Amino acid sequence: MATMFRPAVLQSLRLKALATRCISRQAQTCRVLTPLSATNPSNDIWPGRCSVTVWKGFSTIAETNVETEFYITHEEALRFLEDTLQLLEPKKKLERDPSDFLNHIIRQMYSRIPFTNMGNTKDFQSFEMPTFSEMKEAMFKRQGGHCVNFTGFTYLLLQRLGYDSYICDGSHGDGKSNHSAIVVRDLTVPGSKHLVDTGAGVPLFRAVPLDFNTVSPTYRDDYMTYRLVKRSDGIVVCEKILSRDHYWDFAMDKRNENLIGTWYPFMTYEVDVPRDFEFFIENRKYIYEIQNIPPYFLRTILLISFPNGRLHSVTNKALFRSSEKGEITYKKLTLQDAKSLCLEHYPQFPEDAVEDILLFTQSMALKTDD
Numbered sequence: 001m002a003t004m005f006r007p008a009v010l011q012s013l014r015l016k017a018l019a020t021r022c023i024s025r026q027a028q029t030c031r032v033l034t035p036l037s038a039t040n041p042s043n044d045i046w047p048g049r050c051s052v053t054v055w056k057g058f059s060t061i062a063e064t065n066v067e068t069e070f071y072i073t074h075e076e077a078l079r080f081l082e083d084t085l086q087l088l089e090p091k092k093k094l095e096r097d098p099s100d101f102l103n104h105i106i107r108q109m110y111s112r113i114p115f116t117n118m119g120n121t122k123d124f125q126s127f128e129m130p131t132f133s134e135m136k137e138a139m140f141k142r143q144g145g146h147c148v149n150f151t152g153f154t155y156l157l158l159q160r161l162g163y164d165s166y167i168c169d170g171s172h173g174d175g176k177s178n179h180s181a182i183v184v185r186d187l188t189v190p191g192s193k194h195l196v197d198t199g200a201g202v203p204l205f206r207a208v209p210l211d212f213n214t215v216s217p218t219y220r221d222d223y224m225t226y227r228l229v230k231r232s233d234g235i236v237v238c239e240k241i242l243s244r245d246h247y248w249d250f251a252m253d254k255r256n257e258n259l260i261g262t263w264y265p266f267m268t269y270e271v272d273v274p275r276d277f278e279f280f281i282e283n284r285k286y287i288y289e290i291q292n293i294p295p296y297f298l299r300t301i302l303l304i305s306f307p308n309g310r311l312h313s314v315t316n317k318a319l320f321r322s323s324e325k326g327e328i329t330y331k332k333l334t335l336q337d338a339k340s341l342c343l344e345h346y347p348q349f350p351e352d353a354v355e356d357i358l359l360f361t362q363s364m365a366l367k368t369d370d
Helices: 008-014 074-084 090-096 098-112 132-140 147-161 244-249 254-259 277-282 295-299 335-345 351-369
Strands: 020-023 030-033 050-055 058-063 164-172 179-185 193-196 219-221 224-230 236-241 263-269 303-305 312-314 318-322 328-332
Touching: 074 090, 074 132, 074 147, 090 098, 098 147, 098 193, 098 303, 132 147, 147 164, 147 179, 147 277, 164 277, 295 351, 312 335, 318 335, 335 351
Parallel strands: none
Antiparallel strands: 020 030, 050 058, 164 179, 164 263, 179 193, 219 224, 224 236, 236 263, 303 312, 312 318, 318 328
16 A cells, blocks of 8 residues: 555654645646545556656645656555665565665665766767666666766655655766755654765765754764765755775865865755756756766776675776775776676676776777877
């Protein structure tokens, strides 16, 4: 039954409203919609062009101008939790403690699904944004992707599980709108907000509370010590203590050596500005234009995961791993070594796909060096 998927803490709040009027921001068209419940178990999608949209209090389906593919059914959600993430008894755990269960989802996504550029292009000639169906298939196959795949999929998954959430815009490194994450509302108490970022490529293994005034408590996940800081303009900045071994994740380079041991800002989030799914899709298409793709997505294969909470990353030239103490070790690789490690540790990718991207990124690196 659909109600089994709803966190008990949130269920009573959601069922107080029997119906709500949802207004499409783009078309300004209206429909009276009812929440998914035992009496309305099949309301997965409206006929026609639609997507799952969040309205405070419960999940609904709102008419928009995007394709019908933007949704996850209850059956798909359950299959993803049990088979892909290997979470036992997800319904019981979700009902018992939705906050703790959300953290389990986050950790398992980091553990079992790699952040990667393997799906960044279909044929390495035309850089096109995958359809959501392709993104969803990649997540079920544990082939992952970058933040577009993770944020879009996680957002719709959380909606189907009953979490009140929305997408927020963000940036990674250079200040451009090139990243995104999720804010979950009412997770622990009414009015609470938590930041969820499953597609960061760095260890953010938890839903981070946003109820602090200026600076959050300090957290430690794997090798990374980090915190959140609220700016006067409402932007939330994620900072980490920069370490010399962070060069593997693109933050540490010669320009930053004088910053070792200090708080280094590396991501920002517009946590107070909810974005609908249509905005998210439309404003991420430019990332697939070759002039906007970060150089490290073109010059080397990227496979970053955290099995059992520990870094395992393969590039064209190196293998990076973290120890139980959070110390990162580095091993140089030949191209053949990189291929062998990819096939050994990431067998969900076909051998020909691994060969293609290794050759493509190697050729792009040579062009850049020239």
